[in-house]
Amino acid sequence: xxxxxxxxxxxxxxxxxxxxxxxxxxxxxxxxxxxxxxxxxxxxxxxxxxxxxxxxxxxxxxxxxxxxxxxxxxxxxxxxxxxxxxxxxxxxxxxxxxxxxxxxxxxxxxxxxxxxxxxxxxxxxxxxxxxxxxxxxxxxxxxxxxxxxxxxxxxx
Amino acid sequence: xxxxxxxxxxxxxxxxxxxxxxxxxxxxxxxxxxxxxxxxxxxxxxxxxxxxxxxxxxxxxxxxxxxxxxxxxxxxxxxxxxxxxxxxxxxxxxxxxxxxxxxxxxxxxxxxxxxxxxxxxxxxxxxxxxxxxxxxxxxxxxxxxxxxxxxxxxxxxxxxxxxxxxxxxxxxxxxxxxxxxxxxxxxxxxxx
Numbered sequence: 001x002x003x004x005x006x007x008x009x010x011x012x013x014x015x016x017x018x019x020x021x022x023x024x025x026x027x028x029x030x031x032x033x034x035x036x037x038x039x040x041x042x043x044x045x046x047x048x049x050x051x052x053x054x055x056x057x058x059x060x061x062x063x064x065x066x067x068x069x070x071x072x073x074x075x076x077x078x079x080x081x082x083x084x085x086x087x088x089x090x091x092x093x094x095x096x097x098x099x100x101x102x103x104x105x106x107x108x109x110x111x112x113x114x115x116x117x118x119x120x121x122x123x124x125x126x127x128x129x130x131x132x133x134x135x136x137x138x139x140x141x142x143x144x145x146x147x148x149x150x151x152x153x154x155x156x
Numbered sequence: 157x158x159x160x161x162x163x164x165x166x167x168x169x170x171x172x173x174x175x176x177x178x179x180x181x182x183x184x185x186x187x188x189x190x191x192x193x194x195x196x197x198x199x200x201x202x203x204x205x206x207x208x209x210x211x212x213x214x215x216x217x218x219x220x221x222x223x224x225x226x227x228x229x230x231x232x233x234x235x236x237x238x239x240x241x242x243x244x245x246x247x248x249x250x251x252x253x254x255x256x257x258x259x260x261x262x263x264x265x266x267x268x269x270x271x272x273x274x275x276x277x278x279x280x281x282x283x284x285x286x287x288x289x290x291x292x293x294x295x296x297x298x299x300x301x302x303x304x305x306x307x308x309x310x311x312x313x314x315x316x317x318x319x320x321x322x323x324x325x326x327x328x329x330x331x332x333x334x335x336x337x338x339x340x341x342x343x344x345x346x347x348x
Binding site: 008009011012015017042043045046047049050051052053054055056057058062063065066067069070073 | 182199286311
């Protein structure tokens with residue numbers, strides 16, 4: 001094995017992460033190579049130095065604080081679920097009312113369109129558009145021809 | 157009772173089972189966060205958030221991995237996020253900028269003296285040096301070092317926490333150790 005290959009796996013070797021076969025190959029190389037031996041010692045020392053850090057203790061109120069936070073979140077969740085439940089219950093009647101409104105509006109519009117063919121409705125339409133004002137056009141003028149045309153079409 | 161048994165109880169709303177999990181792991185979770193943040197108050201806040209998330213997600217808990225793997229995953233992510241936020245805040249803080257100029261750059265977190273009242277000044281200085289060296293590592297390398305060196309996790313367990321491969325963990329630790337060796341060797345030689 002070459003030094004470069006060994007050094008790439010030296011860290012895993014020192015952490016005991018290699019298979020027996022791999023570890024024995026590295027170990028064999030390191031014991032006969034002063035350079036790799038020095039590298040292994042230096043990595044071991046570094047790793048040891050890192051351990052010189054103290055630990056902290058949890059505060060004595062850790063659980064009490066956590067429990068209070070859980071209660072707070074659960075309360076908020078419960079309120080949201082109540083609002084959602086209320087909206088869910090409201091959803092069906094609101095949809096029915098909205099659908100009925102839309103249906104009535106469409107029905108009314110269709111009814112008006114259908115009745116537009118009836119003569120009394122046509123009279124109402126011409127009255128509302130002041131078409132009577134066109135009656136007094138001179139004979140054979142464009143206006144009187146137009147009125148005759150309309151009359152022929154609608155049997156007025 | 158195993159962690160899985162306890163979590164199954166938590167899933168069905170047993171708060172005593174959850175308390176038992178918290179009591180078992182609170183120290184480990186706080187210390188993982190502390191290795192990243194260097195401040196006890198922040199570390200405890202991260203630990204609280206970690207357990208809160210565990211509790212709120214208990215209903216969807218599946219015993220696929222060890223519970224501590226799950227806890228470490230949440231805690232390291234929360235700690236790294238907090239560290240990122242802190243960096244952004246520092247960027248905009250003129251006071252901190254002045255402090256940096258006086259202290260030298262590269263300190264992500266100053267050790268809070270209140271967290272280490274019993275340490276001698278020599279020990280405090282050693283710790284500060286180690287922290288500064290750890291701060292120079294990229295987040296993923298630092299996570300691997302914290303989980304390996306301080307939590308004693310195997311490469312496979314670290315890979316699970318970091319959601320990566322064992323060979324990626326090996327490579328991260330190899331590079332991290334090389335960097336730390338350079339950063340720390342001079343200091344400790346001078347110190348001894």
